[in-house]
Amino acid sequence: MLFCSFLDPLYFFTYTFLKQRVLIVTEEIPSEDLDRMLSRAARSFMIFIKPSGSLCNLHCSYCYYLEKKELYPDMESFRMPEALLEEYIIQHINASPEKTVRFSWHGGEPTVLGLDFFRMAVSLQKKHRPAGYHIANGMQTNGTLLDENWGRFLAKEGFYVGLSLDGPKEFHDIHRRTKKGKSSFEKTMHGYEILKKHGVSRDILCVVHNDNVKYPERVYHFFKDIEASYITFLPLVERSPETERGISERTVPSEAWGEFLCTVFDEWVSRDIGWIKVQIFEEAARTAFGQEHSLCIFRPTCGDVPVIEHNGDFYSCDHFVDPGHRLGNIQKTPLVELLESPAQRAFGLAKLKTLPRACLECDVREMCNGGCPKNRFLKTADGEENLNYLCSGYKSFFQHCRPWVEEVGVQWRKTKND
Numbered sequence: 001m002l003f004c005s006f007l008d009p010l011y012f013f014t015y016t017f018l019k020q021r022v023l024i025v026t027e028e029i030p031s032e033d034l035d036r037m038l039s040r041a042a043r044s045f046m047i048f049i050k051p052s053g054s055l056c057n058l059h060c061s062y063c064y065y066l067e068k069k070e071l072y073p074d075m076e077s078f079r080m081p082e083a084l085l086e087e088y089i090i091q092h093i094n095a096s097p098e099k100t101v102r103f104s105w106h107g108g109e110p111t112v113l114g115l116d117f118f119r120m121a122v123s124l125q126k127k128h129r130p131a132g133y134h135i136a137n138g139m140q141t142n143g144t145l146l147d148e149n150w151g152r153f154l155a156k157e158g159f160y161v162g163l164s165l166d167g168p169k170e171f172h173d174i175h176r177r178t179k180k181g182k183s184s185f186e187k188t189m190h191g192y193e194i195l196k197k198h199g200v201s202r203d204i205l206c207v208v209h210n211d212n213v214k215y216p217e218r219v220y221h222f223f224k225d226i227e228a229s230y231i232t233f234l235p236l237v238e239r240s241p242e243t244e245r246g247i248s249e250r251t252v253p254s255e256a257w258g259e260f261l262c263t264v265f266d267e268w269v270s271r272d273i274g275w276i277k278v279q280i281f282e283e284a285a286r287t288a289f290g291q292e293h294s295l296c297i298f299r300p301t302c303g304d305v306p307v308i309e310h311n312g313d314f315y316s317c318d319h320f321v322d323p324g325h326r327l328g329n330i331q332k333t334p335l336v337e338l339l340e341s342p343a344q345r346a347f348g349l350a351k352l353k354t355l356p357r358a359c360l361e362c363d364v365r366e367m368c369n370g371g372c373p374k375n376r377f378l379k380t381a382d383g384e385e386n387l388n389y390l391c392s393g394y395k396s397f398f399q400h401c402r403p404w405v406e407e408v409g410v411q412w413r414k415t416k417n418d
């Protein structure tokens, strides 16, 4: 029963109790802090902030964001103005339900804005950070513009940096090229060395496509050779309705994706646990500890990773930056309202509501949860819609690693009970 009568004793008790709590709360907490509490989002969120929109100094063939420029045909500058940057930072801090406020700078390529832009962003964060709050900055970059000054700044301000690198040169340069079609490998590696030299926390983001997927050992050994300590493998899936298979040539085949993960996992589990982290292995292991997935694609619902474009436009997700998923602009509607809006909630819930029966009955559902809705374009054996294109790959990998995950869970429970 959703509504209660004023005469309902339960309602009366609850109302009185809550009123007393509010009175106690309002007496104890300064009004400034109370305002902040009332304007917070109800759940944790991560925003992909794109202060340079889709601008990038490279022209990677598989980039899905370069074309977003067309959403703003009359835009003269893709540089977030300082006043809007400040407004965003204030709204983001106020909306955060935790005292550690995470910012995630994305593009395009955020470093094309220059170091001074980020010096300004950090100083605005410090200006508006309430006492007792901690700011954590993350940046996703192709690394090609990083130099000593960037290295010093990122280290000093404690940035976490995700660097896009698709393995050794022969794989990286297949798709990650400059506008003139030249290699980007050397410059990316130079950026990586800068980060390493300055001790910046770094994560390698490796897109797994139809070429490098055939060489899991070569890709993984390359990352080990350069002393990568955190690796995220991102499977490339591109729809191409005009082709017979409905996907692009460079799309990773689903079974090959599964084999890639199994091969890397076998080496990691026998030699590298403890000194290399691989994101999807960590996600699988979370189920052993009964922890929520940290990655949206494996959670039952999503919608906690929206995008804010350079002009303040709010979109539901990085993979749904289109007019239908533009829910507003933070200059007109407060960020917290957009985060909590029925449309954003519905977007996140749809991930669960549209699961086909094959997923509901799947033996690795807890680990997979149907994957990202953007890739759900297959039919199940029963003819149901919405099966993930990567299903066979995910299934073979999660089934492969499950005995290890279960053993980890048993050991953990034993330690807990001792």
Ligand code: SF4
Binding pocket: 296, 297, 298, 302, 303, 304, 305, 317, 318, 319, 351, 371, 372, 373, 374
């Ligand atoms: S649509 Fe996919 S990428 Fe976007 S939030 Fe949902 S699971 Fe994550």
Ligand code: SF4
Binding pocket: 358, 359, 360, 362, 363, 364, 365, 368, 369, 370, 371, 387, 388, 390, 391, 392, 394, 395
């Ligand atoms: S492995 Fe396949 S069937 Fe199982 S939850 Fe994932 S997408 Fe669904």
